[in-house]
Amino acid sequence: MSTKKTNKKVYLDYAATTPVDKAVVKAMLPYFNVKYGNSASIHTMGVDSNKAVLNSRDIFSEYLNCQSNEIYFTSSATESNNWALKGVAFANKGKGNRIIVSAIEHDCVLNSAKWLSKQGFDVVYAPVDKNGIINLIKLKKLITKNTILVSIMHSNNEIGTLEPIKEVGKLCKEKGVLFHTDAAQSVGKLPIDVNEMNVDLLTASSHKIYGPKGSALLYIRNGTNIEPLLHGGGHESGKRSSTVNVPAIVGFAKALEICVSEMKQESIRQSKLRDKTIKNILKKIPNSYLNGHAVERLPNNVNIRFDFIEGEALMMELDNHGIEVSTVSACSSPKLESSHVLLACGIEKKEAQGTIRISLGRYTTENEITYLLEVLPKVVKKLRAMSPMGLKNS
Amino acid sequence: MYTDKVLKYFHKPINQGKIRNPDGVGKVGNIACGDMMYLYIKMDKSNKPETIKDVKFQTFGCVAAIATSSATTEMVKGKSIKDALKLTKDDLIESLDGLPPIKIHCSVLAIEALSEAIYDYLKKNKKKIPAELEEKHKIVVKHNKELEERYDEWIENQKI
Numbered sequence: 001m002s003t004k005k006t007n008k009k010v011y012l013d014y015a016a017t018t019p020v021d022k023a024v025v026k027a028m029l030p031y032f033n034v035k036y037g038n039s040a041s042i043h044t045m046g047v048d049s050n051k052a053v054l055n056s057r058d059i060f061s062e063y064l065n066c067q068s069n070e071i072y073f074t075s076s077a078t079e080s081n082n083w084a085l086k087g088v089a090f091a092n093k094g095k096g097n098r099i100i101v102s103a104i105e106h107d108c109v110l111n112s113a114k115w116l117s118k119q120g121f122d123v124v125y126a127p128v129d130k131n132g133i134i135n136l137i138k139l140k141k142l143i144t145k146n147t148i149l150v151s152i153m154h155s156n157n158e159i160g161t162l163e164p165i166k167e168v169g170k171l172c173k174e175k176g177v178l179f180h181t182d183a184a185q186s187v188g189k190l191p192i193d194v195n196e197m198n199v200d201l202l203t204a205s206s207h208k209i210y211g212p213k214g215s216a217l218l219y220i221r222n223g224t225n226i227e228p229l230l231h232g233g234g235h236e237s238g239k240r241s242s243t244v245n246v247p248a249i250v251g252f253a254k255a256l257e258i259c260v261s262e263m264k265q266e267s268i269r270q271s272k273l274r275d276k277t278i279k280n281i282l283k284k285i286p287n288s289y290l291n292g293h294a295v296e297r298l299p300n301n302v303n304i305r306f307d308f309i310e311g312e313a314l315m316m317e318l319d320n321h322g323i324e325v326s327t328v329s330a331c332s333s334p335k336l337e338s339s340h341v342l343l344a345c346g347i348e349k350k351e352a353q354g355t356i357r358i359s360l361g362r363y364t365t366e367n368e369i370t371y372l373l374e375v376l377p378k379v380v381k382k383l384r385a386m387s388p389m390g391l392k393n394s
Numbered sequence: 395m396y397t398d399k400v401l402k403y404f405h406k407p408i409n410q411g412k413i414r415n416p417d418g419v420g421k422v423g424n425i426a427c428g429d430m431m432y433l434y435i436k437m438d439k440s441n442k443p444e445t446i447k448d449v450k451f452q453t454f455g456c457v458a459a460i461a462t463s464s465a466t467t468e469m470v471k472g473k474s475i476k477d478a479l480k481l482t483k484d485d486l487i488e489s490l491d492g493l494p495p496i497k498i499h500c501s502v503l504a505i506e507a508l509s510e511a512i513y514d515y516l517k518k519n520k521k522k523i524p525a526e527l528e529e530k531h532k533i534v535v536k537h538n539k540e541l542e543e544r545y546d547e548w549i550e551n552q553k554i
């Protein structure tokens with residue numbers, strides 16, 4: 001029996017994952033048991049599968065403005081990011097050993113970088129300002145003759161800040177350094193042009209854009225020196241062996257197609273809802289603050305911190321009202337550590353503790369936001385009344 | 395992740411709040427995640443031995459911290475000091491049908507808050523303090539200093 005107060009369900013955790021779009025499921029289905037050929041086989045069934053993969057590749061290359069043969073399908077954004085960092089590091093170690101990543105990267109980039117530093121690479125972290133925007137002047141100084149790769153995310157998964165990727169790309173080009181960007185949160189939400197942005201490698205993920213889980217890609221500019229992570233039968237032009245996951249790729253491509261067709265209106269609609277949410281929370285709840293940049297921000301990201309209370313408790317109170325969000329408070333982290341993103345923005349540990357992320361999506365409605373804005377002040381008040389801190393403000 | 399019992403205590407905490415003129419207060423915190431717990435006791439001195447007449451808590455922390463502090467207050471209400479000090483984190487965890495392993499430390503904190511409140515009462519009333527309690531107290535004092543530095547503004551804030 002559920003202990004919940006309500007059977008209402010308001011999902012506001014689209015940055016964690018999204019439901020698979022019905023049209024995506026439909027596009028995938030035949031590739032499970034009707035057109036199930038191995039795309040490497042040259043009989044009819046195999047050729048049909050291969051066509052579906054080629055077709056999917058074209059959808060991505062058109063969106064990213066690259067060649068189809070520069071798209072490599074992988075199993076997750078984590079794999080793509082691991083591959084980008086480790087693959088480039090080992091293929092280019094003759095040129096130098098410095099790798100630069102931003103201080104607010106996703107754990108899969110940071111932990112790959114950490115692992116590389118154990119292998120003797122010189123890993124340095126590029127700082128961000130209080131809104132999470134990369135400091136270009138400091139970044140420039142970090143790029144030495146020894147530098148082989150810079151990896152800076154397009155937009156941050158926690159606070160939604162958009163990085164000046166075009167400027168970073170220009171800088172890397174001038175310095176002759178490879179540039180990778182983790183665009184898992186922005187692909188399908190914002191236009192991306194790898195040439196205009198001077199990006200050499202880019203990570204994208206399917207389950208963030210209403211596609212299936214276990215499907216992602218790495219764009220690698222032709223001519224880039226990179227070692228494979230997976231050795232085997234030579235799939236994906238010998239760069240990423242593994243039987244090609246045709247349904248997952250078809251679903252990912254279909255998901256992107258839908259996102260692209262709706263991008264303009266959805267971005268406007270979600271940005272409006274986002275700003276309404278932020279404005280009202282800050283107005284209705286004392287001692288609440290926005291994390292991240294007010295404007296240079298993903299259209300669907302709201303990240304707020306509340307003094308005197310803890311994020312996991314707040315998240316579970318909201319859950320009790322049927323509202324699903326996420327938190328990065330120390331209490332909710334596996335190592336009981338505050339979010340490295342918030343700390344990098346100069347936010348103190350005690351302030352980071354009361355942070356929640358509310359992320360909107362395709363199916364978020366005005367009504368859902370109205371409901372959130374009704375419930376949130378109440379539960380914050382309830383938890384503050386329980387807290388020994390700052391009672392005067394509750 | 396959490397059992398229904400934990401969630402029940404969390405959503406409808408028993409004995410939440412402050413006691414005016416308490417006989418003892420235990421203030422403890424966790425330096426890892428930054429959790430703070432205050433526990434207040436009021437004694438019934440007409441009983442022999444004296445019993446805990448009223449007990450309340452205030453917690454700044456996660457679901458487990460709130461649930462374990464509330465359950466602690468419920469379990470020791472009406473008990474003598476000797477019996478209250480017998481309560482262990484395992485009793486607490488069992489009464490909640492279990493806690494996720496990473497949240498065990500929150501239950502440790504609740505027990506610490508209780509023993510600190512008792513320590514405070516014994517000390518103020520110049521009563522004999524068991525050696526074990528004295529030991530526990532020393533550790534708490536060390537942790538609290540660190541936390542007070544982290545939260546000084548907020549603690550100030552609440553005094554106004």
Ligand code: FES
Pocket residue numbers: 330331332424427428429454455456457458459497500
């Ligand atoms: S209070 Fe931090 S984990 Fe429980």
